[in-house]
Amino acid sequence: MSVLAVDIGGTNLRTMVFDSSCYRGGTDYHGGSSPTPFQLHKLPRNPKGSLDISSVAAVLRQQIDICRAEPGAAQVEAVGVSIAGTVDRSRRVVVRAMNLGLDDVGLAEMLEHAAEVPVVLETDSFAAGLAEARLGSGRGYDPVLFLTIGTGVGHAVISAGEVLRGARSGASVFGHICVEPNGVECYCGRRGCLCMYASGAGLAALAGSAGHEADGEAVGKASQRGEDWAREVIAQADMYLARALAAALSLMNPARVVIGGGAFAPDAERFARLQLGVTERVHASVQPIEIVPGRFLGSASLVGAGLVAEEAVVVSKRGDNAEQRHS
Numbered sequence: 001m002s003v004l005a006v007d008i009g010g011t012n013l014r015t016m017v018f019d020s021s022c023y024r025g026g027t028d029y030h031g032g033s034s035p036t037p038f039q040l041h042k043l044p045r046n047p048k049g050s051l052d053i054s055s056v057a058a059v060l061r062q063q064i065d066i067c068r069a070e071p072g073a074a075q076v077e078a079v080g081v082s083i084a085g086t087v088d089r090s091r092r093v094v095v096r097a098m099n100l101g102l103d104d105v106g107l108a109e110m111l112e113h114a115a116e117v118p119v120v121l122e123t124d125s126f127a128a129g130l131a132e133a134r135l136g137s138g139r140g141y142d143p144v145l146f147l148t149i150g151t152g153v154g155h156a157v158i159s160a161g162e163v164l165r166g167a168r169s170g171a172s173v174f175g176h177i178c179v180e181p182n183g184v185e186c187y188c189g190r191r192g193c194l195c196m197y198a199s200g201a202g203l204a205a206l207a208g209s210a211g212h213e214a215d216g217e218a219v220g221k222a223s224q225r226g227e228d229w230a231r232e233v234i235a236q237a238d239m240y241l242a243r244a245l246a247a248a249l250s251l252m253n254p255a256r257v258v259i260g261g262g263a264f265a266p267d268a269e270r271f272a273r274l275q276l277g278v279t280e281r282v283h284a285s286v287q288p289i290e291i292v293p294g295r296f297l298g299s300a301s302l303v304g305a306g307l308v309a310e311e312a313v314v315v316s317k318r319g320d321n322a323e324q325r326h327s
């Protein structure tokens with residue numbers, strides 16, 4: 001089976017022809033590489049800054065046509081789209097995507113006109129969590145708490161192989177747990193949210209208050225070079241992360257915590273520190289706690305988009321078979 005996986009992030013649009021059987025073997029793709037390299041496109045935006053949906057549709061169409069023209073290649077049967085926003089799967093709409101200027105938009109239907117195959121939407125952190133729980137570092141563990149640390153901090157809880165979406169599909173906003181009651185103002189309008197300290201942007205802000213101008217990635221690199229100021233910034237971010245994690249662990253007692261995302265450099269020192277910081281803060285009943293790096297890191301949401309598209313194909317074939325039996 002072949003599907004098209006699409007990831008709509010804050011800066012880029014990534015697409016990849018996906019087949020989950022490539023990931024089920026023993027090969028370790030840890031480090032963000034994937035058996036089929038993804039295509040990177042600049043995210044198209046309208047002059048006012050919102051997502052340019054017709055340009056996204058054109059990219060999808062182009063990718064599907066490329067597959068169609070390739071002799072002997074499996075044809076794309078569905079498209080899975082992970083997006084940095086809240087998705088209502090049953091209505092097939094993006095309820096809210098602040099950074100993309102989308103508010104209650106029927107994106108799946110709009111993209112289907114161009115793709116001419118079923119399109120399934122998923123919140124990016126849910127897609128990424130699903131990828132790690134089914135094919136990555138959370139495989140064989142239940143339940144899994146997945147955290148993704150990039151521009152913001154998102155999460156997913158995966159129980160019995162399925163995402164716990166929450167009553168309003170909002171169980172993905174780990175980054176807005178308050179870790180500092182009188183802390184910095186967050187873009188969500190509240191104060192002291194975790195993402196203001198532990199995301200890429202948060203690390204940059206912490207670096208700024210220590211007198212260093214550096215983005216999240218530069219802080220990570222400086223820390224790996226052993227620069228004290230950067231190591232201190234990351235230690236501070238990890239303290240906040242441990243604070244939020246401890247609350248989550250007490251609530252759900254996961255079998256494994258998997259951390260991924262583009263702004264999280266998975267070094268052994270960080271994991272040891274987080275492990276210690278969390279262990280100190282939680283009740284014995286939820287211990288021992290296992291915190292591990294994700295297998296797919298920055299590509300997890302793209303892999304997850306592929307998984308939800310494959311699922312849609314399976315469900316539709318099952319429906320067709322049932323119809324045939326009844327006719």
Ligand SMILES: [Zn+2]
Pocket residue numbers: 175176186187188189190193
């Ligand atoms: Zn917030």
